[in-house]
Amino acid sequence: MARELRADARRNRARVLAVAAEVFAVEGLAVPIHEIARRAGVGTGTVSRHFPTKEALYAAILLERMERLTAEADALAASEEPGESFFRFFATLVHEGANNRGLAEALAGAGYDLDAASVEAGHDVSGRLRTLLAMAQESGTIRSDVEFADVKALMVGCQSHPGGSTDRAALDRIISVVCAGLRA
């Protein structure tokens, strides 16, 4: 089943992936497929052959990014400071999402059911955040009454900060507000 792809097909596939990653990051998941095809200099048929559905296209892009994020979370979970680990991962997610509208939308659940796919692939970003939260609460760093849904909502809010992709200071400021509020 692992048929070799023809050389031009490989090239086109890579072009589409690169363009789509860029476009999704900057403009969100709502960009039309036609537009991605146009910018990649290919026909729409080429896109939909490599990625039968739109969901498949950004799953290919976002799952890779989620893999990196879960790896980072696992490293943090192994560290010795549960509280700081949570704050650090939270900040990472916010920054990542602010610079990648597509990812932010996916994490916010605004898109298709990408969450299920990521869980299945073992790249469950939300799950790691939940784990780190539990550890931080266990250690007494974070208010014990906050729930995971609260944290997720706050994360979505931070990511929605206008100009968050350019104004790094603003992002750090809003993160510090949230983290201060979460502290026990």
Next chain:
Amino acid sequence: MARELRADARRNRARVLAVAAEVFAVEGLAVPIHEIARRAGVGTGTVSRHFPTKEALYAAILLERMERLTAEADALAASEEPGESFFRFFATLVHEGANNRGLAEALAGAGYDLDAASVEAGHDVSGRLRTLLAMAQESGTIRSDVEFADVKALMVGCQSHPGGSTDRAALDRIISVVCAGLRA
């Protein structure tokens, strides 16, 4: 220009307004006009005659609600505790938005340019929040480095809390987290 509306026309207009208010609150601004017409027991033409565009329809609904909110903000601004006034108004907005998806989307700027219309009508909810924030910072209750955009982003986050329309405790909890974080 103030031509009297025919009796059946008045009835239909009121039905459409009532149904639309309900539907927008529960399901957000994305519901099709056809669906609103169907639930109101009316043709789509009837809706679009009374409200030439979709934006006009929910402007008619949301502006009234925004009017109440700005009035409340003005009352709070006249009180003697700038800090608490801000927190109270913030909480009001979050609760209101959590129980009214359409309003939350409008405040988040997700919809059309309703903000401009509300400013023109003197029901500038965002503006009032900005004013209360400035007063609270002046009085030293709130960190002086936070900006209005930060507050707005946090508000959007709180409103996006899943099940915020049913779980009032969760809403109060996340609000308390944010307010604690904002304190100087």
Next chain:
DNA sequence: AGAGAAGCGGGACGCTCGTCCCGGATTCTA
């Protein structure tokens, strides 16, 4: 180099949604 397979382009199709329009029904007025 030539045959056959693999891939490409972009138009076609189906769907959803907002807006417009017109023949017919309803209400108002004299």
Next chain:
DNA sequence: TAGAATCCGGGACGAGCGTCCCGCTTCTCT
């Protein structure tokens, strides 16, 4: 109560989008 003004219903139309398909091109392998 009859004529005229007003309003209603819902189908038509156009725009935007995702997906599929087919005639043609390009690559690969011998």
